[in-house]
Amino acid sequence: MLKINGPRLWASLMAMAEVGATARGGSCRLALSAEDQAGRELFSHWCTAAGLTLSVDAIGNLFARRAGTEEDAAPVMMGSHLDTQPEGGRFDGVYGVLAGLEVIRSLDDHGIQTRKPLEIAVWTNEEGARFTPAMLGSAVFTGALALDKALASVDVDGISVAEALRAIGYHGERASGGAVDAYFEAHIEQGPILEDNAKSIGVVTGGQAIRWLDVRVTGMAAHAGTTPMPLRKDALYGAAQMIQALESLAKDFAPEGLTTVGELSIAKSSRNTIPGLLHFSVDLRHHRDTDLDAMEQQVHKQLQAIAAQRGLDVTISPHWISPATPFDAQCVACVQAAVDALGYSQQRIVSGAGHDAIHLARYCPTAMVFIPCVGGLSHNEAEDVLPEDVRQGTDVLLNAVLARAGQAT
Amino acid sequence: MLKINGPRLWASLMAMAEVGATARGGSCRLALSAEDQAGRELFSHWCTAAGLTLSVDAIGNLFARRAGTEEDAAPVMMGSHLDTQPEGGRFDGVYGVLAGLEVIRSLDDHGIQTRKPLEIAVWTNEEGARFTPAMLGSAVFTGALALDKALASVDVDGISVAEALRAIGYHGERASGGAVDAYFEAHIEQGPILEDNAKSIGVVTGGQAIRWLDVRVTGMAAHAGTTPMPLRKDALYGAAQMIQALESLAKDFAPEGLTTVGELSIAKSSRNTIPGLLHFSVDLRHHRDTDLDAMEQQVHKQLQAIAAQRGLDVTISPHWISPATPFDAQCVACVQAAVDALGYSQQRIVSGAGHDAIHLARYCPTAMVFIPCVGGLSHNEAEDVLPEDVRQGTDVLLNAVLARAGQAT
Known part of the structure; x- marks a missing residue:
């Protein structure tokens, strides 16, 4: 050779x-x-x-x-x-x-x-x-x-x-x-x-196929000192559960499935204010488009379920797709x-x-x-x-x- | 009267x-x-x-x-x-x-x-x-x-x-x-x-007593498309688990115990980069100083355990205290x-x-x-x-x- x-x-x-x-x-x-x-x-x-x-x-x-x-x-x-x-x-x-x-x-x-x-x-x-x-x-x-x-x-x-x-x-x-x-x-x-x-x-x-999503989680901003835990609608506590679900989702589609949350920002964030609104990005990847379809469906299903359970509102918008x-x-x-x-x-x-x-x-x-x-x-x-x-x-x-x-x- | x-x-x-x-x-x-x-x-x-x-x-x-x-x-x-x-x-x-x-x-x-x-x-x-x-x-x-x-x-x-x-x-x-x-x-x-x-x-x-902590989580920034899940040290996935633990902690000290994460920022965040470094705030409150001591000890113990399990580094610094x-x-x-x-x-x-x-x-x-x-x-x-x-x-x-x-x- x-x-x-x-x-x-x-x-x-x-x-x-x-x-x-x-x-x-x-x-x-x-x-x-x-x-x-x-x-x-x-x-x-x-x-x-x-x-x-x-x-x-x-x-x-x-x-x-x-x-x-x-x-x-x-x-x-x-x-x-x-x-x-x-x-x-x-x-x-x-x-x-x-x-x-x-x-x-x-x-x-x-x-x-x-x-x-x-x-x-x-x-x-x-x-x-x-x-x-x-x-x-x-x-x-x-x-x-x-x-x-x-x-x-x-x-x-x-x-x-x-x-x-x-x-x-x-x-x-x-x-x-x-x-x-x-x-x-x-x-x-x-x-x-x-x-x-x-x-x-x-x-x-x-x-690999790539799909970028934008997630917005809306709860209720409130005072960290005066609001009992059961009365809160904490967007970040909800988002933390959602992000944990995204990590688990990659395991369900292992080894090809990848999930990443690279950006997260809390609107009007303050140390002693319960987050009322936040945005985070989702980067989903898989070798096959069909599997990525299934991953994205799971993202919608699981995030909506978490939001519903917590009295939060979640919207998931497509940002970019590469087949x-x-x-x-x-x-x-x-x-x-x-x-x-x-x-x-x-x-x-x-x-x-x-x-x-x-x-x-x-x-x-x-x-x-x-x-x-x-x-x-x-x-x-x-x-x-x-x-x-x-x-x-x-x-x-x-x-x-x-x-x-x-x-x- | x-x-x-x-x-x-x-x-x-x-x-x-x-x-x-x-x-x-x-x-x-x-x-x-x-x-x-x-x-x-x-x-x-x-x-x-x-x-x-x-x-x-x-x-x-x-x-x-x-x-x-x-x-x-x-x-x-x-x-x-x-x-x-x-x-x-x-x-x-x-x-x-x-x-x-x-x-x-x-x-x-x-x-x-x-x-x-x-x-x-x-x-x-x-x-x-x-x-x-x-x-x-x-x-x-x-x-x-x-x-x-x-x-x-x-x-x-x-x-x-x-x-x-x-x-x-x-x-x-x-x-x-x-x-x-x-x-x-x-x-x-x-x-x-x-x-x-x-x-x-x-x-x-x-x-009530108030304690503010600053938490820094260090993982390893890496490419969201090229890094297999098992090789990642994702600071945000770790932080999400920590934040979930903080929410549960309030339940362990209910109804007086309050926990809030009001601020979270990912360093050099990018949609397709695995977060390598982030900071978040913790606001802990309780009616009694002794219970707040116990809450803070749990924060240290649980966050360190999550970090160790994930190969992350966590540092928890006091920011402000009000007895x-x-x-x-x-x-x-x-x-x-x-x-x-x-x-x-x-x-x-x-x-x-x-x-x-x-x-x-x-x-x-x-x-x-x-x-x-x-x-x-x-x-x-x-x-x-x-x-x-x-x-x-x-x-x-x-x-x-x-x-x-x-x-x-």
Whole structure:
């Protein structure tokens, strides 16, 4: 089996991490900032040196193309993103981009031509830390988000994506979209599963379904000192029981079912006032839409029952939905075949986080390769990976992409 | 038994409610504001008309004195406060001040002289809505708070109590403190107990003990989509269980034990992040200090157990303590004798809210008379009372005060 050059890839990762390097060992390259521009330019320099052809589309997605012997064929695409969280790590996104570059460098090392062209994509504003929504560039590319709407998104200083693109010279001419034969994205897992199971490779079978709900609980605000317990309608005591029910619900749908209450705010809260009104968020996830339907039904049923029993009022509103996104069976099979042939420790896994690949999966055949990150930690300057996993993941990417693109005879 | 003039008292209450009247039927007279000044001046006008002698101390407490036949005797004092919450009601505080005035007007009606002098006190900044702490004027009078510290307290605009007193001309010359024979305060209950029990009079036996705790729960922030449930250390799921335990704890100490969690905030909260750190407040109350000790021990024991079971860290810090404040047995007996003789429906009750009387009880013999408020509602423009209860409560005050002050023969 072909192998990539691990030390060269690691050196590139470390060099990119210097662009916007933070004091505590991470990187800060907010989307379309001067640091993001510098990161794109370093990447472009490497691509030019490797003989790749660069192009940029109207939302600033950057593409580096290696010709195939069948130049009319749609390209096999690899990629991810170079932007980071404000206190981001060195690998989230960057790994997928530079693994793509390393695949091409390794093909060059071995003098291998592919039949289909190869492209590396650098998607704009994946993190969503500067502009909303996250995964903005891949959303525009795949038609999930209108270009004009994306260009009008503004950061906290009121600067629009359009202005930021012009400022760094990344408002390109390439037409958005276009035929893509397949898309492969390597990424750190951003969770603890692979590490916990001592696996180096996750063969990602798709993205899980997500449903966000907004819950409002209304009781009766009253004085904490003068109101006997039996006469209270305490919204927080009710919400605590509801939140306990949500925790139990995940057990009923284990291990795929996930429930999280990330936000909770008490209206006009005061230390000696019984909470009369509060809001909390619910994040429900499952691999399968049908199970998520059942989970959501249970949320409605159980929360209403708790409210009724306590004389509270509860309203549950949908906030956002993302259906389950199964990846392409053939592309997943390419990844599986590669890892089997390489003999690396591995398991099937469903992506818990959002990725550009989720948008691409609704546009073209798509798969992902995960590698573990230390302690499952991500979106953090201390984000770390093992060089051995970085190398093995890229070996898998190389062989999967080569299988899909076809070696020219 | 002597009776007061109910319609006259009601008319005075309604006239005072016009000072700073709000659109929805309440009053806004923030402490030492122009509206508070106008309220004080209306009250002073009535007092002067009743032949009372006015004086003001250095913290702006206003006193109206009716001479007794034994002028060297310490006065029997009545009173409460005229300041309100920003959207306050028409009775909280005002009732105790104007009930005191009505007692004196009624004594005048009946040509009754008392042996001991009588004084009505209007305490500065009881509500704590403009300046902290609440009950500021009575705290200074009784020595619980240093005058210079009270004068230095500033509102949200940076205006100090000292400046505000000068602005409305209420920085007085009367020496603080001085001997007080007894203090009687009439007040609305600010809770639902009397109404729920269909009683017109609450014979208040003291103030309950209060203990405020700050709880910090530390888990591990992580991605809501990528972290399996068994690997989570969710600070909010732990806190929900703790809050449920606090609700159950009140049942173990029923009916006197009260537990309230009024504030809860998740650090760096985000809809799709597992809460890693949060803080919540605990308000514990009981009639007896010993029971409150036992409640607090249970809080420590149960919260630590929940944290340990979940791999969370919990720290519980004391924030504020107010010990139980039993009222003077003889003064309470005066109130009890009056209500018994008058034959009004009544019960013994412990004050759940803070009042100027709590400070006075640590300074001189003290008692309170409660009347119901509709729905237990207070600190609200819709605060309401029944005129019949207003009248009966003041009849009780009149006879209790007369018993203490002694009718001159």
